[in-house]
Every structure is written in C-alpha cells, then in structure tokens.
Amino acid sequence: MDMLRNEVRQLNPEQYTETKALEHANQQARQRNYQDFLIVDVDAHHYESESYKDVFSYIESPVIKMEAMDSMRRAGRSGFLNNQVGYQSIGGRMTRHAGRHHYKAKGTKHRDIDMTLEWMDAMGVDYSCLFPTPMLFLGLHPQVEIEVALCRAYNAWLCERILAQEPRIVSMLYLPFNDPEWTYRTVRDFGDKKGVVGFMVTAPRYKPVHDNAYMKTYALLQEMGKPISFHAAYSWDDRGLATTNRFISVHSLGFMWFNMIHMTNWVVNGLPERFPKLKTMWIESGLTWAYCLMQRLDHTYMMRTSDCPQLKRKPSEYMREMYYSTQPMEVPDDLSVLEATFKMINAETQLVWSSDYPHWDFDLPSIIYDLPFLKEQAKRNILGANAARLFNLSPKPVKKIP
C-alpha cells in the first residue's frame, strides 16, 4: 500500500532518472502486484548511436572502420549510415528524449545497462529483449557491405558489453538480411552467445523472405530452436509511403506495411510447411494488421489454392501459430473488437507483451493487465509466460520494484 504523502515539487528536467520519469508506472506495478509474477518485454530499445565510437571499433574491415570513425568527426554532414526523416519526439512533447541526456549512470556497468535496468524495475519487468534504434533502418542502406559490417560490429559489441554483463537483458540479434550468406554466418557465429534468444530481421527492406538463398538460415534456426523475428519500422522513401506528408501517416502505415508483405510471402510460399518447428515472431506492428491479413488471405486462398500449393491449411491457421508482440496495441473504444482480435491470433499462447520503451509510443504492462475480458492466467501468459517459453527463460521473477 502506498504511504500517504504531502509535498509540492517543481519540474526539474536536469535531474532526469528513469525512476522519476516512470513514477506512475511504478505505482501501477505495486498496485497490481507485478512482483508476484514474471514479466518479459520482448521489444525494448537502446540508442546504439550513443555508443557508436565503441561499436565502430568492432568493425572487422579496416577500410570500413576508417570510414566509420571519420564520419563521427563530420556531424550533421553526409553520414556513413543512412537514417530516416521523422519527428518522433512530436516537436519536443516527448520530454524524456531530451531528458535522458541528463541521466547519470552509476558507472559500474555500461550506461545502457544502468538505464535499462532502472526503467525495467520501475515498470515491473524481469527480462527485456533489447534492440537498437537507428539500425532499424539499416536494411535500406544502399551499400550491402555496410549493413554486414555494422551488423557484425554491433552484435559483437552487444554480446560483449551488454549481454555478457547483465543476465536480465537479452536480445534477438540483428541479421544482415540483404546478404543471405552473411545472414547465415551471423546465426552460426552468434547463436550460442550468452543472452542471444533469437535473431531479428528489420522489416523495411526489399528482399523476399522466400528467396532460396535463405533456406539454410531458416534450417539452422530451426535446428537451434531459436526464433526469427521481423521488427517493423517505416520508410518514407518507399514509393507508396512517399506520398504521405505527416509522421502519423507514414508511421501508421509503414509499421504494418512491411510486415504484411513479409508475412504474405512467408505464408504463401509455404515456409511454415517447410520449417514447421521454426518459431516466427512479428514485432511492433500492433495487432489489427494480423486480424485483417488473416481474413484477406483466407478469403482469396479458397479461390486460388493453386497459387500456394504447399499449404495444407488456410493461411490464418499458420498465422495463428506464430508469435505477435503487443505494442503499439490498438485499444478501440469497443473492446469487443480487441477481444475478437485476441481470439483470432490465439493470444493466450501466442501474444507476447512488449513496451518499445523508451520510444515515443511505448506501452506499459497495464495495457494487458487491465483488460476486462482476460482471466488472470491469460494476462500472466501474455505478460511473461509465453515469452519465457519462447526464449527459454526461468519463470521465476527476478525484478526489484522500487
């Protein structure tokens, strides 16, 4: 029970801590007794760009490393890495994006570990699957060898500096998907590293997931028992999305669009039949896209089964066996619509909660815990147990809610 307090305070953004920024999330965690059960965040982020100097030092090619190091001395000019236009902080309304620069690390471990553990404890999270931020757009880099070089450097850096140092932080490592051979080698070389619970493809890119060149990677992942995930993002350079003029538009469409394409190719080309034990996860597209695509594909499949002869069941039946991360979870005024979506994707076993923190549209565990149509066990499955099964994590809570 919270103690009664009487105080008056001023805003002081220069004394930023995650605990203060998330004080209300912390209240929710205590009020809902999150300490009693496991909560796993399958999609959280750090800003690897804040550690580029260190990350770049891991680049294997001496020529590319020289280009990368030089680019840091030319801030604001043409860069070594691609990026995306996007005012994600809504003109400064997201004050934590500026406030985090005032964050003072404890100094014993990497700053990203300190910050991540602090917000995890405030929210009531036991384990987080950490992903990069600017690298979500790296699949659109015109130079494939740069994607490979940075992917290898980042993965090596992450494994050594973060995952090996902190057991509560895990990751599904970035795959350099524009190069199928290096995609395979990345799984082979990093699959057994501490804290690596799977591998991730950034969705904005123009490679078909059913290309024969990827089959040996899928076979290896299936053999290792590690899931493959597709992390959504947008591209304002996509020819269709380029017609949109506000971030709300490119974000709302883009985060669904690329995963809808990859999912369609994945199912229509029979990959669930070819790799029946390969676990597949779709990240940060929300849930409505799956609800839509299941119906759309099923409807057309019945007329055009000859287009997908590898399928032995309707597309939605395969999709219902995949995993979906929750955020950004659309909550309609009429909750029966959301309830139907949960039913369509078999949420009690296939839905896994994600925060996306510290990004602008993050979700808290309460977005699941407060749903009136879920029973307690279903809430606990979605918030942690499903992910623990998928990532092979201990079901015992380890967090320390302040």
Place this chain on the structure above:
Amino acid sequence: MPECFVAKVSELKDGDRRIVISGQHEVGVFFKDGAYYAYSNYCVHAGGPACEGILVNNVVDVLNADKTYERQDFGDSVHFACPWHGYEYDLKTGECVGDRKLKLRKYNVVKRGDDVFVVI
C-alpha cells in the same frame, strides 16, 4: 475540503507550475496568463504524468479561401502535453483535445493573501 499550499503568489511566474501531492491526489497547478488551473496529474490514456509536459499552443492547418493548403501555424489555445505519449489537454478546460469526452479531473485553486492553495 482540505486546502493544500501550492506556492507564494510571487513565486509563480507566467507558465510556471507545481505538482502537489496529498494522499492519493496528485495535482498539477498551472499559472498562465494571469489565471490558475489545476488538474489531476494522471493522464486518461496510460496514467502518465499529464501535467508535467510542455505547454504548447494548438497547431492549425491554414487553408486558403479556395480550400487549398497554405501552411501550418500555432493557434490561440494553450495545451499541455503528457510527456509519456503526447496526449494534449486544453489548459482552460482539462479536456483531451483528441477526444473532448475525455477530461482530467479539475481542482479549484484559491488565493489567500500572498498564498496559493489547491482544494483537494
């Protein structure tokens, strides 16, 4: 109804605010353009600290007489934005501007001599 001390009148400059916590109540008290406003500090969306974000005027699309788009500009209404996700509230009413059926709980503010109080 208990009154909680907020600040001395002279301490609050235009655009200043205080967060007052009393028991289970957490209230943001604003002083803007000569008036005081006080609302619950719990956002109607996800429970974020609704009163702790930036003050910003409403954004408007300016159209020409022939309905063509001219530019964006700031309007005359003052909003405050929840720093967690950007839900915006009308400073004068506490209404969520994206859906005015949603409102923050409003509290009364009283001035007694040189002191400002919020009625909890």
